[in-house]
Amino acid sequence: MHRSWLVAQYEYKRLASQKSFILVLLSVPLLISLIIGLGVVMERLENNDAPVGYVDKAGLLADPIAAPQRASAPDSPGVPGLVTLLPFQTEEEARQALESRRIQAYYVVAEDYLKTNRVDLVYIEPPGENVNRQFWDFMQINRLSELPPEIARRAVAGSNLTVRWPEDMPGGGREFSQRTFINNFLPMIAGLALIILLFISSGYLMQVVVEEKENRTIEILVTSVTPNQLIGGKVLGIIGVALTQVVAWIVFLALVVFIGGDYLGVGFLRNLWVDPRTLLTLVAFALPSYVMIAALMASVGALVSEAQEAQQTTGLFALPIWAPYWLLALIIEYPDSPVSIGLTLFPLTALSTLSFRLAMAPVPTWQIALSLTLLILCAVGAVWLAGRAFRFGMVRYGQGLRWRDLVALGTGQLARPLPGGQHG
Amino acid sequence: MQTVEVSHIVKSFGTTQAVADVSFSIERGEIFGLLGPNGAGKTTTIRIMLDIFKPDQGTVSILGGPLTEDKKERIGYMPEERGLYQDIPLERCLLYLASLKGLSPAEARQRLKGYLERFDLAQHKNKKVKELSKGMQQKAQLISTILHGPELIIVDEPFAALDPINVQLVKDLMRELRIQGTTIIMSTHQMHQVEELCDRIVLINKGRNLLYGALNDIRRRYASHAVVVRADGELPPVAGVAEVVPHNGDVKLVLREETTPQDVLRALVAQGAPVERFEIAMPTLDEIFIRAVGEGGA
Structure with missing residues (x-):
């Protein structure tokens, strides 16, 4: 665990000191400031x-x-x-x-x-x-x-039409108000932000692993730590970075709402509010989603030889993760349909689907609990898989990724390291 | 107790047999040469020793048994080419790798300071690794290998990209480490460095042991029945000499089977020949390498 922690600290510091991280960190606050600032200026002018x-x-x-x-x-x-x-x-x-x-x-x-x-x-x-x-x-x-x-x-x-769920049902007490309808879309926006962040962070992790292979650093690392310690540490570091960004964004948003609403008199900011239970649920889903996707991306990084090939392979995960956005209308209109429930339970689509459904209506507790359990199990499985991928792919140079390698890796048929990297 | 004991290891990748049967043992405090032509199976053997690969057959004992996680802290490994993070400052990179080997930050800093000065890298410690020359990177990689004070060091082509001054620096360091009791396994194609540094070698070809033992024993085994003589003037004819061959400004006398070098020396002295140098003609390791691999491959 100590070594995983060292790896996590290193990855965190390395990424947090990069210009791209600082840009992403500041981009959301800057964008929000710009939008609100423009709104205030327009209002003042009008x-x-x-x-x-x-x-x-x-x-x-x-x-x-x-x-x-x-x-x-x-x-x-x-x-x-x-x-x-x-x-x-x-x-x-x-x-x-x-x-x-x-x-x-x-x-x-x-x-x-x-x-x-x-x-x-x-x-x-x-x-x-x-x-x-x-x-x-x-x-x-x-x-x-x-x-x-x-x-x-x-x-x-x-008039102000308000729909309120009965207190005695799951998610009871929630309101969908005509005048504060923007609040109901906030979980969707939060979900989207988390997914974008997830892709940025895990994409970075994949790039790091590919670079470590290219530089042969991986060979030095695995003579110091086990593949599982290495991948565990890297995933921890990436989660730390993602949490830093999320917390920074939340703090900034809270400041904007507080200052903009109470001091600058921006009307819509005064009524901005997200149900803490919804936010907590999303964060609870985001963490294992991060672990799962980061570990899968790291597996790809360990198996491929070039960054470009790694980028192409990420489509495997990107397609299902974005799928709920194509089915947005269906999920919003029929949040309790079998399709919506199925997408909620499927680990790769759980986070985004849930962010839609939580925006529209309460989601039954059993679905949340089952989905979260499946997601956590998949996250653990992904870390295990990544450990195997490291073991077998780390000294595999100059070879493209084959489907049968992935299948063999997943089914445990890959009993030996993959050929490649034989020097002398 | 042997520091390393490799016993009949076999490793295949699909239909390719990288290591067919390699065995050797290394004692504490010796510099051991792991030699062989390209594709002989050296790197695979090293990776099996380091538990990066599991052997299909055979066993490896490192520091008294199978390689465990704790033992990894007692080993330093320098792969051939690169091995360091390229986009971060040198000092940060080396401190991180040292921390993974169990070195405390304070201790690592203190040791690193000394090594950076010794290797003339102190003024470059804040530069990104990729901004350093190949030679500097090679020295940095060597520091990373020894910084945590390992008992066993495995270095793959340690002299690559180094100028003569830095080659000497590395050789001195290796001798120093040997005196301190560190065991060093060196894989290289620079045979003259092996001749200078190594106590024993194993030469592998096509995944099998070709030569194994003390360097002097091997050279003697491959020595031709000849002597090299340098004289101030022309040498008189000597009985028992089958052939006289010029040899790097000297003369190489190839002896008949029944003639000994002592017979020739006595004959030369008896004739008053102005002999300045007289030695048994020993082959260089390069010659042995070419001959052994040629014979092995025939």
Whole structure:
């Protein structure tokens, strides 16, 4: 175990100090920052927080009720998106205020508004998009002023369809809300991020093994550690790297949600939330998936002679892992169909399928437990297989990978090292 | 106790027999030459000794028994060509490989410092291995092999890519290690280095022992019935000499079967010949190699 740990430490440090790792580490936060930053800038450009006036000739706003805040607008005054509505007795007063730039625009509610619905908007430069939205909410609630204020506000707030699973069923208490529907897609996004990370990390591992073969370093390594210690250490190191990235991304996202939502007033960030149970389930599936794929990639690296051949062989694993994405519509529409359940139980497709199903509906506990058990067993088997591949393939130089080698390796028929690498 | 005992090992890959029957034993503190032409089975034999391959038949005893994980720390192996990580700094690479051999980081650093200075690599320790010349990489690889103080060292072509100064450095190091009791197995095609360093050799060809034993015994066995003489002037005719052949500026006297070298020396002295050098004509290891392999392959 000590030697595996040494190998793990080395692989971790080696990868973590590479520019490509730092780029991947920073790429997601940078991308998110860019998207959110652009959103904030666009919102600022579209909105104008300067006060807006109104002249109520119809007498509907004599004793006005404040409009309810929309989901996208912050509660506190003085923050982006919220404008102050100032009443004026005459159009002349309003026009003077406009010309002196005390207000950005003013509305004139016609005397016969109840018959004509006429409201004039007067401005020098077009007001921000938030102005109209807020004024019409204001008008609507005051048209309902005969109702109790809380009912009027609720009527103006409109509908929000929420689907909630019963508490007494697996995954019970989960909600699928119209206004927070983005939250339900977060597991899918998280699943995709984990799978991309999985490919990057395990691809790196495969490359390392091929290089070790090319450099003959493998021959020195196996005179110091056993193939199983070597592969175990390498897989541990890669998992460490992947976890570092995941944790860094989660911490960054949490900071973005906290700062962006609470301080910068970005509306959709304030409502962003992932069910911790869903997140934990995904992480629980991601870890054995990493071990399994990394070990399989390392096996390929040990058996082939060139990096290019190794890349081509990875298609063997890439195809099934991406298969659920081709069947996305089917899985989302019928999350409990035999196809969805089958893909959930199959180790290579479990992580991605589960990320879809968890997004749509609760997944029965027995399916999660069985799938995870199968995945862990396969991960252990993959490490065992990788140990064999190292043993038999490490001094196999200059030969292409043959299907029968893979079959023989998997069935244990490969009782002897493969020919090759005979020097003297 | 023998440090290494290889007994009748056989190894085949599919239909190719890499090792047909190889046996030898090596004692503690000797430098042993594992020789043979290309494809003779040397590397396969080394890999069997290191438990990278399992033999189909035969047994290998290393440091008193089968090779175990603990014993790996007591062995240093330098494969032919490369063997180091190319994309990381030299010092980091060597420290990592030393840690796998059970050396503590502090001890490894301390020892490495000395070796890097001795091999004139100290100023290159932060360079990536691939940025070093072939000769530097070869020296670095040798350091990696001996850094953990192994009892048994197996080196494949240790002098490859080294200039004469560094060849001498490596030879001195090997002699030093032998004095300290380290057993060294050296596989090389540079026969003059073997002549200088090795106590005993095994020459294998087509996977079988061809010659095995003490180097001097083998040379004597292959010595022709002749003497090499250098004289200040022309040599007088000597009875019992069948043929006189020029030999690198000297003269080689091929003797008749019944004549001994002592007879010739006495005859030369009796005739007052100005003899400066007189020795039994011993074949070089190169000559023995070519002859043995030629005869073995015939």
